[in-house]
Amino acid sequence: MNFSDYIFHQPITLTNCDREPIHIPNAIQPHGVLLIFNEDNWQITLVSDNTDSILGYSPQELLNQSLSKILSTEDIDAITHCLDRDFEAINPLNLKVCNAAQETINFSGIVHRSLENLIILELEPVHQKETYDFLGFYQLTRQLLAKIKHASNVSILSQLIAEEIREITNFDRVMVYRFDLDGSGEVIAEAKQPDLHTYLGLRYPDSDIPKQAKELYRLNKLRLIPNVNYQPAALIPNLSPVTQKSPDLSLSVLRSVSPLHIEYLQNMQVGASMSISILKNNRLWGLIACHHQSSKYISYHVRTFCELIGQLMSIELSNKEDQENLNDKITLKNLLSHFVESISESEDFIDVLSQNKSRLLQLVNASGAAVISNNVIMLLGRTPLENQVQELIDWIIPNLQNNLYYTNALPQVYSPAEQFKELSSGIIAISITKTHRNLIIWFRPEVIQTVDWGGNPEKQKNIDEKGNLILSPRKSFEKWQEIVQLKSLPWQKYEIEAVIELRSVIVGIILKKADELAVINEQLQESNNELDAFAYIASHDLKEPLRGIHNYASFLLEDYRHQLDEDGVHKLDTLMQLTNRMENLINALLHFSRLSRTELYRTDIRLNDLANNVLNVLKISQSEHQINVEIADDFPLVQADRILVEEIYTNLMSNAIKYNEKPEKEIEIGWTIGKPHWALIDHQCFHQDVPVFYVKDNGIGIREKHFESIFRIFKRLHGRSQYGGGTGAGLTIVKKIVERHGGQIWVESKLMEGTTFYFTLAKSNEN
Known part of the structure; x- marks a missing residue:
């Protein structure tokens, strides 16, 4: 059976490389034995096919047998205690296995629950008597911690870790490999034999370590391949009787690896390898990669210490990265x-x-x-x-x-x-x-930039007999430069964090000011309601005595005109004019105050019909003027209060006629979406995808300094007798009506050339 058949039942192509199921290879590395058993009765349900060479029993002799066939009651009790505790804190167990020749062999036993809740026991032979000096282990750890503490940055820390791992394991080469955000990686530290060429500073593409492999590195923090040229030991049966699936070996220490990775290592002329995961915030930050030119076995106890070193590095990473670019970070804080x-x-x-x-x-x-x-x-x-x-x-x-x-x-x-x-x-x-x-x-x-790659980053592509595009690891790892x-x-991470913090600052202050404005608006709303009520009551109550004064002056003129001199008659006429003006002002104020409380009755309106109706009424009173009015005939359908919108056009069109000294008065009534070419002001409403209506004339115009004040109540720019008089409330009422509809109104004008009033009748994105 071919090596790859244990791993993947299809050729590894460009389309399926990232889906290679390397967590269920149905095989293990042959330097140990794997057993899966039931927790209820300790019955062995699945076994690797190399038990004969290591235990003296064929797989068939062990399947469906109890673990007691090879383990003592004491060892089974030790495994039982393991099942209820943290496996990483207990493993490895010192187990004595009785082989077929009734000989006792020492094994390191590694037990864990798979991700499918299967109980997996892996046995690695102890080849020689190993002694573990607790004091010596403590001294090593203590010295390493002191060195890590004094490392000033990630680069120095990485080099220290590479040297320590090589000192402990005696691998030919140890590298620290850091992943970039795009998944590619770079060798940032290296300890090696002097005669080996260096990989330091070389980069490797994301595809060198597929996504599912990176996930396994995250789950299983150490992996050893003692002999790259091994023949895998298959699992018998290949499907678990419990799950009816191939067992998940993600957490297995003996798990067989992808044939693509084996070929990759062989191309690098590596005979054995060990990798230790470096995690930061539970994400894969990098790897400690160990390579040896020939086969090399590392005992589980030594591997555990190496894994501890990897965890110490993981813990210290944040502190070291925080120390990097410290001056830049302080500048950003300021x-x-x-x-x-x-x-x-x-x-x-x-x-x-x-x-x-x-x-x-x-x-x-x-x-x-x-x-x-x-x-x-x-x-x-x-x-x-x-x-x-x-x-x-x-x-x-x-x-x-x-x-x-x-x-x-x-x-x-x-x-x-x-x-x-x-x-x-x-x-x-x-x-x-x-x-x-x-x-x-x-x-x-x-x-x-010039990037130094560890060989051409493109994987070699071959065509098989069926025409599939087959992936093969690249064979060259010499420095290969690319111009990027x-x-x-x-x-940098701290720059991204600075941007996020700036946004938080701005949003926080905006929200604070929004709260302050909300309180002010609430107070203003209460004041406006009180003022509206006051205006309504005051104007209503003033009208009765004012009407009495007007009538009384009229009676005096009728009854006593013949007794009064010319000056007396003039004064009574003036009094009646003033009372008429006062009543007009009160009526305007009363109308304005009602606008705030009057409910809108929105109906569908064609504004070209409405504008024509207003024009016909105005022509009756303006028959002596030459007026040319152009009204667009394609107005959109709007929902608005017909009576109030009619008042808008009445005020704007009558003003366009009134404030115009030209013999021919030109008025254009239309609408637009977006800024028209003649517009002088790039108002925000032109960009909000709502219809903007306008009344444009060729009249006397308005000075720019008065653009805001003309909308204030009773504000007149001319004397009372000029341009037909008026109360000065018309534009204020127009503005109030527009705002009641959720719209905005603004003006642009050139003195003696004309004026354009723009308004909307809906909020942004409303019809």
Whole structure:
């Protein structure tokens, strides 16, 4: 039977390499024996087929037999105690096995529960009398801890560990191999025989260690292959009678390894290997890889000590990595402190960021940045063009994870970035608030690098007799250089953390200010309600005495005009005019106060029909003027209060006629989605996918300094007798109606050229 038949029943191809089921190889390495037994009756249900050479019993002689056939009651009791305890703390057990010749042989027994809850016992012969000096072990550990403590960074720590492992095991070569974020790895430390060429500094592609192999390294922290050229011992039967599946050997120390990995080691001219996993936060950070040119067996006790060294390194990693780039980290902390102080004192965090351009770039060592607020883009430093950034934002937003996205190879995932690779081959982006598209993006330029690989990173591809594309490990591990383009310098972990912290600071301050504004708005709402009620009561109660004064003055004129001189009659006429004006003002105030409490009755409205109706009414009172009115005929259907919207158009159209000194008065009534070409102001509503309605004229215009004040109640820009008079409440009422509908209104104008009023009748993305 071929070696690979134990491992995988299909050829290993480019499409299935990452799915090779290496955790269920149905075979073990032959330097030990594997037994699976029932916990209830200790009956052996599955056994490796090499028991004859090691125990003197054929597999058939052991299957369905009790463990007592080969183990004493004392040893079985020891295994029983193991089943209820932490296996790693107990293994290995010193077991005495009785072979077929009734001889007692010493074994290291390793017992564990598989991930399928099967009880697995592995037996490794003790080849020589091993003595374990506890005091010596303690001294070694103590000395190692002292050395680890004094290692100033990860590089020195890694070299120390490589040297210690080689000293203990006497392997020809020991390397510390660190994984990168993309899955590739680099040899960062090496201890070796002087005559061997070095692998230090060489990189290896992600595909050299497939994903499922990395997961096994995470689960099983040490693996030994004493003889790379071994013939595997098959499991009999190949399916467990309990699960009816091949047993899961993920945690087995004897598990047979992938034939692809064996070929890989043979190509490296390695005769034996041992690997120790280095974990950080329960994730695979790297490996301690040990290679020997000939076969080499390491006892379980020594392997356990090596595993302990790997765990000590894992524990110390965080401390050492925190010490690296300490000055940069302190600088970032100072920058963040400055931003916290500045943003908390400012009304707008965008202003703070724009005023601290150099600090914002220094925060992540970037060459440029874009600050986006409500689709308005502010560019800082060296960046792509604004339209390129806008398209990039549309791509980034769906790719955000936890409000963050970063890459140092943007052109490889976003092809348009090749056009501006010298400005941005790397980006890091944070979303402040998703609803208003508030983001910050930092840019890094392309940095062309030379990468030293341990041989050509491409695996060798062969075609089998059926035409399948077969993978074969590369055979060369000599230094192979690659020029890497379309990449920036990588983002460091502490830089990513600084960006996340900056976002937290901004969001925290925004939320705090939002709470403060909510309280103020609540107070203002109460005040507005009280003012509305007061205005309604006051205007209602004032109308009766005012009407009495008007009537009384009228009676005086009718009854006593002949007795009064010209001055007396003039004064009574003036009094009546003032009472009429006062009543108009009170009616306007009363109408304005009612708008806040009146319920809206929304119906479907075609605004071109409504505008034509308003025009027909206005023409009756404006028949002496030459008025040219153009009304669009394709208005969208809107849901609004017909009476109130009619009042909007009545006020705006009558103002367009009233404040116009030209012989021919031009009025255009229409709508748009997006900014029209004539618009002077790039208002945010043009970018919110809602209809924007407008009334445009060629009248006298308004000075820019009055754009806000014209919407204040009773605010007039001209004398009472100019342009037909008026109360000055019309535009205030229009603004109130627009806001009641959830919309906005604004004006743009050029003096003596004309005015355009824009308004919406719905919130963003509402119809």
